[in-house]
Amino acid sequence: MRPAFPLVRTTTPVPEAERRAVLAAPGFGKHFTDHMATAAWTTAEGWHDRRVGPLAPFSLHPSASVLHYAQEIFEGLKAYRHTDGGVRLFRPEFNARRFARSAERLALPVLPEEDFLASVEELVRADEAWVPGAGGEASLYLRPYMFASEAFLGVRPAEEVVYSVIASPAGPYFPGGVTGITLWVSSRYTRAGRGGTGAAKCGGNYASSLAAQIEAREHGCDQVLFLDDTGGKGDLEESGTMNLCLVTSGGELVTPGLGTILDGVTRDSILALAAEFGLTRVERAVTFAELRAGAADGSVTEVFAAGTAAVITPIVALKGEGFEFTVGGGAPGKYTLDIRGHLLDIQYGRAEDRYSWLRRVV
Known part of the structure; x- marks a missing residue:
């Protein structure tokens, strides 16, 4: 044929x-x-x-x-x-x-x-x-x-x-080993508005994010955290070009719901795997104030970003205008590393593909 x-x-x-x-x-x-x-x-x-x-x-x-x-x-x-x-x-x-x-x-x-x-x-x-x-x-x-x-x-x-x-x-995204990154919480830029192109994978979304990435680097951060409103307030959206996930002390894996963010393949896969790690998947709006308070009182134990390039990137600290704080002691969390390792094992055939995610080409 x-x-x-x-x-x-x-x-x-x-x-x-x-x-x-x-x-x-x-x-x-x-x-x-x-x-x-x-x-x-x-x-x-x-x-x-x-x-x-x-x-x-x-x-x-x-x-x-x-x-x-x-x-x-x-x-x-x-x-x-x-x-x-x-x-x-x-x-x-x-x-x-x-x-x-x-x-x-x-x-x-x-x-x-x-x-x-x-x-x-x-x-x-x-x-x-x-x-x-x-x-x-x-x-x-x-x-x-x-x-x-x-x-x-x-x-x-x-x-x-x-x-x-x-x-x-x-090549490997972290050739020297998986280390945590620090995010700059932008109070000047937003990624997308309701009814906009936030859920589409188009170049304009990435072009408009570059100024925020420059801002993040000027403040000594690795990447930017976008909220749905300016002024350092509002709901969490995405970290640069990656979806955002939180792990709570109550055993929840929380990620912002879809609408103005990209429906990520890695995000969806992590949600499917959550139960294997004893975590309850939750998709809902998360305010920045909730994240900041949770990092302070220990109810948010881990934060990570998810995307095709890096699979999972631990987020260990956040900075913004007039504030700076760490998450989970400032080191990559156990769930973050374990989920990342398991997802890679599935992709490379080192673990059973129980979800029929792999498609053989050669």
Whole structure:
């Protein structure tokens, strides 16, 4: 059977010695594989020209809609090498469904789930040699994205769109071991408002977060904590590009409810695993005042952020205008480290996949 995204193999692959050198220390988002998946959409033809071909630049007219109105979305997921030599994806169906919701919010055409999955799988098969070896926390990061390519300056949904997937080998997020980070509680910036694009994975959300990240670093912090209101008050939303989770002394795993935040794959997986660690999952609004008081009286024992890149990042301290405090003694908590370790073990095949989250590609 002909694949949905047929392969046109590059005639100039990266030399093997160079590829091996990259895989020995890939970093994150610095190097890219030999191929890319692409498809085109127009109002007249729908989705067409699906293929996996050589990695190459796009040629865009200076009036391309994406350059002027930011009509674009993206996703992020990983492929993992197991000890049997095979390669698995982790919950790609979740990414496909979220991609569709983001497309609807940005008035882009919805890519069928089967096309999303086929494009990712065929690219991994084409560039299997770029998937790092088993052991450790290295993986192949996959970036599906879609953008408005139509040459037109009117403010309306584009009638020509490009979809693509590129891949980049990724090393361990914490090469020196998992350490805690400090968050800056921004009193100047918010991430998203009700009815906005907070639940969509689009570039505008990330571009608007950069000023807050600069602010955080200027105050000696690693990342920013967004609230749903300015002035250092309001409900918790996200930590930079990651979902936020709290562990309480009463055995609850608490995370802000959906609405203006991203429905994270890692967040959803952690909630599913909570009961295995004796924790009760709770999704509800959490005020910053509650977090601060809980850290002080010991009712909030751990705080961590969750996302595809780092899986789980311990948060050990928070700072803001006129205050600074630690959580759980200022060190990564036991639940934080145990949940992180277990989720990684599932992804890399070291623990039983009881939830059927893994999808074998190779």
